Amino acid sequence: MIVGKVVGNVWATRKEESLNGLKFMIVVPNDPVNPGTRESIVAVDQVGAGIGESVLVAQGSSARKTVQHADAPVDAAIVGIIDEMEVRKD
Amino acid sequence: MIVGKVVGNVWATRKEESLNGLKFMIVVPNDPVNPGTRESIVAVDQVGAGIGESVLVAQGSSARKTVQHADAPVDAAIVGIIDEMEVRKD
Amino acid sequence: MIVGKVVGNVWATRKEESLNGLKFMIVVPNDPVNPGTRESIVAVDQVGAGIGESVLVAQGSSARKTVQHADAPVDAAIVGIIDEMEVRKD
Amino acid sequence: MIVGKVVGNVWATRKEESLNGLKFMIVVPNDPVNPGTRESIVAVDQVGAGIGESVLVAQGSSARKTVQHADAPVDAAIVGIIDEMEVRKD
């Protein structure tokens, strides 16, 4: 998983039927150790994340495990809302 | 998923049989947060996207969920046509 | 999928048994929109591609859908020989 | 797999139910051959790794093989604690 920050939403009326009802959020990776500009991801959200929140994002086939319809073509999902992080660099 | 722009088409007569009937479109990633030059992708389209449209692209095994023939060797698919995006960067 | 150019062959006598009979070709990604130097891939070919040809390459688990032996450890496959591409950049 | 160093922890109270009980650790890739700054990963740990330890991390669908609940949306896992490495560069 990666740490990301939710920065926006995407709306698509015409889409794969199995995606109906899903919420698509734009997430920017936000590396707690090595910050830097990274490509944004559109992730499905079913944990209720809001704009500005720090989240855990799972990618690849694992993202499909978050949606009821196992056949939805989803490759990124918000799987948790981060409360706290601790990083020790030494 | 990523946000992309449809910029072209690919035609291949000699191909894996399970790909027959599929439409292959060239999509350039178009990051709404951190723009930049990215590698193009050839994605299968079954939502009716046209050249110039902004689309959602799913990659990896999830892309196979969009085609009837679950055994088609497809690793990228257009899964939605984007109507609107909202990005808040602060 | 990505667009690539076939540039060579790889031979391996000692290999996983399930790979017997497969042809391994070296393919260089050849982005029709944003050209540049990319890492080459070794892809299995079952559509009869030749050196110099422009091909469609599928990667990841989807590549296994091209081989009879579904248990072959294959992560890239040539799935089509490209006849024509059309790119509109504006 | 890749070699990484455990540098921190992530806590998320609101998360996918199937993630309950899992421990999330921040791991920085630590290439034994070509060192350099790499993006950190949040990996599930079930081998008991501690901060500062050198670990093997598996990514993608393989990471799900480490958790009891095969349907957990996990895409990175610590699969071993490294005792020793030997690298010969010549």
Place this chain on the structure above:
Amino acid sequence: MIVGKVVGNVWATRKEESLNGLKFMIVVPNDPVNPGTRESIVAVDQVGAGIGESVLVAQGSSARKTVQHADAPVDAAIVGIIDEMEVRKD
């Protein structure tokens, strides 16, 4: 698959049980067309590759096809020892 060179070994006593008996080798990608410094990979070996040998490496879920225990969290495997390569760049 990619072409790599075996440069070392990794030992881990505490690891996922399903990894017992597997041999972990450090492989550096060694692109026959576009050489350059790439991140090393830890790959499972069951074809008997030795230090210094040129090998084919499969990544992702396909790597699991090389191990008896299909549930081992393995995401990279040496699948062949390369005898010969031919590259034509023109």
